Amino acid sequence: MRVVLAEDLFLLRDGLVRLLEAHDFEIAAAVESGPELTRALAELEPDVAVVDVRLPPTHTDEGLQCALQARRNRPGLPVLVLSQHVEQLYARELLADGSGGVGYLLKDRVFDAEQFVDAVRRVAGGGTAMDPQVIQQLLSRRAADDRPLARLTPRELEVLELMAQGRSNAAIAGQLVVTERAIAKHTSNIFAKLDLEVSDDDNRRVLAVLAYLDQGR
Amino acid sequence: MNTNTKSGSLSTRARDVVVAAGRGFVLALVSLPGAVLGFTLALVSISLIPVGIGLVTTPWVLDRVRAFADWRRVVAAEWCGVLIPSAYRPVPEGRPWTRTYAMLRDPAVWRDLRWLQVDMTAGYVTALLPAVLLFYPLEGIAVAAGLWRPLSHWGGYWYGFVHVTDQSSAFGAGALALALLALTPLAPRLVTAHFRLTRSVLGASQRELAERVRVLTETRRDAVDSSAAELRRIERDLHDGAQARLVAMGMDLGTIETLLDKDPAKAKQLLAQARQSSVDALAELRELVRGIHPPVLAERGLGDAVRALALRLPVPTEVNVELGGRAEAPVEAAAYFAVSEVLTNAVKHSGADRIWVDLHHEDERLRVTVTDNGKGGAVIGAGSGLAGVERRLGTFDGVLAVSSPAGGPTMVTMEIPCALS
Numbered sequence: 001m002r003v004v005l006a007e008d009l010f011l012l013r014d015g016l017v018r019l020l021e022a023h024d025f026e027i028a029a030a031v032e033s034g035p036e037l038t039r040a041l042a043e044l045e046p047d048v049a050v051v052d053v054r055l056p057p058t059h060t061d062e063g064l065q066c067a068l069q070a071r072r073n074r075p076g077l078p079v080l081v082l083s084q085h086v087e088q089l090y091a092r093e094l095l096a097d098g099s100g101g102v103g104y105l106l107k108d109r110v111f112d113a114e115q116f117v118d119a120v121r122r123v124a125g126g127g128t129a130m131d132p133q134v135i136q137q138l139l140s141r142r143a144a145d146d147r148p149l150a151r152l153t154p155r156e157l158e159v160l161e162l163m164a165q166g167r168s169n170a171a172i173a174g175q176l177v178v179t180e181r182a183i184a185k186h187t188s189n190i191f192a193k194l195d196l197e198v199s200d201d202d203n204r205r206v207l208a209v210l211a212y213l214d215q216g217r
Numbered sequence: 218m219n220t221n222t223k224s225g226s227l228s229t230r231a232r233d234v235v236v237a238a239g240r241g242f243v244l245a246l247v248s249l250p251g252a253v254l255g256f257t258l259a260l261v262s263i264s265l266i267p268v269g270i271g272l273v274t275t276p277w278v279l280d281r282v283r284a285f286a287d288w289r290r291v292v293a294a295e296w297c298g299v300l301i302p303s304a305y306r307p308v309p310e311g312r313p314w315t316r317t318y319a320m321l322r323d324p325a326v327w328r329d330l331r332w333l334q335v336d337m338t339a340g341y342v343t344a345l346l347p348a349v350l351l352f353y354p355l356e357g358i359a360v361a362a363g364l365w366r367p368l369s370h371w372g373g374y375w376y377g378f379v380h381v382t383d384q385s386s387a388f389g390a391g392a393l394a395l396a397l398l399a400l401t402p403l404a405p406r407l408v409t410a411h412f413r414l415t416r417s418v419l420g421a422s423q424r425e426l427a428e429r430v431r432v433l434t435e436t437r438r439d440a441v442d443s444s445a446a447e448l449r450r451i452e453r454d455l456h457d458g459a460q461a462r463l464v465a466m467g468m469d470l471g472t473i474e475t476l477l478d479k480d481p482a483k484a485k486q487l488l489a490q491a492r493q494s495s496v497d498a499l500a501e502l503r504e505l506v507r508g509i510h511p512p513v514l515a516e517r518g519l520g521d522a523v524r525a526l527a528l529r530l531p532v533p534t535e536v537n538v539e540l541g542g543r544a545e546a547p548v549e550a551a552a553y554f555a556v557s558e559v560l561t562n563a564v565k566h567s568g569a570d571r572i573w574v575d576l577h578h579e580d581e582r583l584r585v586t587v588t589d590n591g592k593g594g595a596v597i598g599a600g601s602g603l604a605g606v607e608r609r610l611g612t613f614d615g616v617l618a619v620s621s622p623a624g625g626p627t628m629v630t631m632e633i634p635c636a637l638s
Contacts, residue, residue: 108499111496
């Protein structure tokens with residue numbers, strides 16, 4: 001699997017390259033600025049891009065803007081955005097085109113190599129990887145005045161949170177140490193209570209949940 | 218030597234008198250028509266504002282008036298060393314009516330118009346007097362020398378209060394002329410008096426300046442105090458938080474090193490602990506950074522930073538932004554933290570279930586309005602968050618207004634003068 005990596009801090013870039021190579025990714029390019037990233041994404045056609053939000057030369061949200069532009073040029077181009085801080089505002093912009101293949105994680109998440117690599121693979125496969133902090137913020141905002149959410153059991157809320165992060169039923173079952181069948185039952189309960197259309201497609205399911213949590217804002 | 222010096226000083230003085238008379242004459246020649254023209258045009262232009270023409274012409278006319286006043290400031294400093302302070306507000310670029318509006322709100326512009334009236338009367342007289350003091354005695358001497366004959370041909374001629382009809386009365390006129398001539402050394406002082414008069418009308422008043430200095434001193438002290446307090450807080454947070462966690466992490470890593478061979482299971486457990494310490498340290502640093510300068514503010518500017526802030530609030534908040542560019546970083550940060558404080562207040566105390574934030578920029582001012590549908594009763598009191606906001610804005614000459622009747626709604630308006638780039 002070919003990766004284009006954009007990160008301006010040498011130590012982090014180096015670490016990410018080693019981490020990804022250790023997990024059998026091929027690093028097509030590891031760049032350190034916005035213009036280089038744009039060029040690499042256009043010329044190298046990677047399977048997934050791992051991008052830091054803040055890049056030179058402007059040191060603003062240049063990485064995010066390059067990633068969004070690249071996705072407009074090539075819809076569905078898988079992009080995993082990393083940042084020192086997560087904002088619902090940016091998450092919403094990444095999810096806005098509704099085509100999946102999007103990740104948005106705190107840089108701290110690379111500490112857990114297995115989960116991080118899993119997130120990169122999921123995004124490359126057209127799935128979603130949203131940072132637990134983004135989901136928690138969404139949930140705590142919605143919980144205040146949302147009747148359907150209040151009808152969920154604590155266990156269902158837990159499943160909903162993991163599902164919104166983009167995890168598959170199998171992964172959720174693994175984390176909560178229950179069978180996949182139990183998780184399937186929870187998810188269908190959740191969809192019924194939130195009045196969402198049930199879908200077999202994992203990815204569509206995640207996007208529906210995210211849209212539900214973010215609605216009305 | 219002595220006589221030389223004396224004659225030298227005499228001739229210097231004579232030259233001073235002639236120069237002063239000449240300058241006064243020039244001033245009189247320029248000031249009367251200039252002032253009358255300027256005042257009339259300004260009056261006409263301002264009174265034509267209701268029909269629209271005045272909106273376009275007023276900035277032009279007031280610009281000319283200001284140029285006229287500025288010329289007088291220059292000659293006052295060059296000729297007599299009289300410094301006339303000028304305190305015009307900057308005029309915004311753009312449409313004529315925004316310029317007209319901004320100019321008419323400037324007290325210095327109204328001072329110009331008051332000065333024009335003084336300049337065409339008292340100003341004109343004080344400028345003309347030095348010239349009169351020099352030329353009128355010359356005429357009197359000429360009259361005594363024989364000019365009286367043709368002048369009194371048609372039944373007498375008045376020189377001052379002397380009725381000249383024959384040679385003896387002509388000598389009387391000559392005596393008066395000599396008496397007046399003795400007064401000519403006053404000419405330079407009269408020109409100075411003219412400029413002093415100008416300064417008293419045209420210069421920004423001492424009281425205004427003193428008031429401005431008082432406000433600046435106060436806001437500077439507040440700014441220094443609050444930034445020192447901020448630094449202390451940051452130091453404490455780093456010391457007790459991230460720094461302590463890094464120390465703990467280092468210790469854990471040292472222990473792991475020794476345990477690696479002896480007790481791998483224990484080492485693994487400590488590794489997990491060290492990793493958790495690093496996660497916690499990062500989380501604390503992130504919060505600290507958010508308090509110093511929010512990342513979204515650096516990356517996107519004020520509008521999106523407030524949008525991101527609104528998304529974190531438990532109360533649904535609508536944000537409307539109309540900004541054509543970005544303000545300077547310190548202004549953006551001050552505005553952001555002011556909005557943040559006001560929003561926190563609204564969430565904590567108002568009981569509102571909806572908040573609206575509006576940001577826009579007009580007339581060289583950034584204006585932020587935060588409205589909530591809560592129970593009202595907010596005041597800018599000692600110890601309230603709003604007093605802190607007021608101080609914070611004061612550093613940038615910003616102001617805060619609160620409208621919060623009991624029963625609500627509460628509307629907090631903040632204004633900071635600034636330019637966008």
